Structure formats: structure tokens, C-alpha cells
Amino acid sequence: MDANQLIDAITPEAYERLVFAVETGKWPEGTLLSPEQRDYCMQAVMLYQSKHNKDADHMSISAGGEMMFKSKAELKKRFQQGQEDIVRVNPNQE
Template identity: 65%
Template sequence: MNAQQLIEIITPEAYQRLLYAVETGKWPEGTTLSQEQRDACIQAVMLFQSKHNTEPEHMTIAAGGEVCFKSKSELKQQFQTKDENEILRVRTNDPAQDNAG
């Protein structure tokens, strides 16, 4: 099987399993990958990303096979909220914290 054939048969679900395996060194069921399996998974993930990754994150393979690096400012802009004054407020179970503000 060549690389193009491999890209064509990887489903998004299979890609997520491969990505999890690469990131953790284990299959989702908990079985540890051998070094050969991990190397093969990395290659499969990169091949899949090279065809399907139209919105690459900080350091991934973009569609077309190019390695994509985003600068710190690009990442900040990507995660910036629409309203800079918007804050996530979390209630605690601590009465002293509830009365502090």
C-alpha cells in the first residue's frame, strides 16, 4: 500500500485514534504501543493531516503537506475572545470566597 492509498482509507475516527496513540503512547483501550507502532502512527497522522488539515494548529502538517508553525501573536489572536472584558466566573463552595468580591 502506498501513501496515497493509506490517506484515502483513514477515516476521521481512525485518525483520532492514531492521534491519541501518538500523543499518549497508548491506544485508547490502554495498550502500550511499541516503538515501531508509534513510528507508523506518526507517519499515518502526518499523511492524514497533509490532506485534510485545512486549519492547522501551532505545529502541525497543513493541507498540502507543508509544516505549519504559528507565531505566539497568531495563537493569541486565535484564542482572543470577542469581548476583551469577558471573564469566566466560577462559583466556589467556599463562603469566604463568595463574600470576598
């Protein structure tokens, strides 16, 4: 199987499982990954992102295979958008 066939075979659900495995070192069911498995999962995640990641987060691979970096200000602005309707509660105030 070549890289393009691998990318095409990865479903969005499988991609999320791979990301979880890379981030935590275990599968969602709790089984630990070997260092070799984690490396393979990371490679699969990067290949998938290189084709499908249209809105790259800080330090990820965007569509086209380019490594993308976002500044702290860009990330803060992105995460603040659409939060006007979130009710914030301060338990220390009466």
C-alpha cells in the same frame, strides 16, 4: 498499499485514535504502543494532515504537505475567539 491509498482509508475517527496514540503512547483502550508502532502512527497522522488539515495548528502539517508554525500571538488570538460567552468564576472573590 501506497501513501494515497492509506490516506484515503483513514476515517476521521481513526485519525483521532492515531493522534491520541502518538500523543500518549497508548491506544484509547490503554494498550501501550511499541516505539515502532508509535513511529508508524506518527507517519500516518502526518500523511492524513498533509491532505486534510485546512486549519493547521502550531507545528503541524497543513494540506499540501507544508509544515506550519503559528506564533504564540496567533494561537492566543485563535483560542480567545468565541469565548465572550464563557462565564469565568473566581473562587477567591466573594
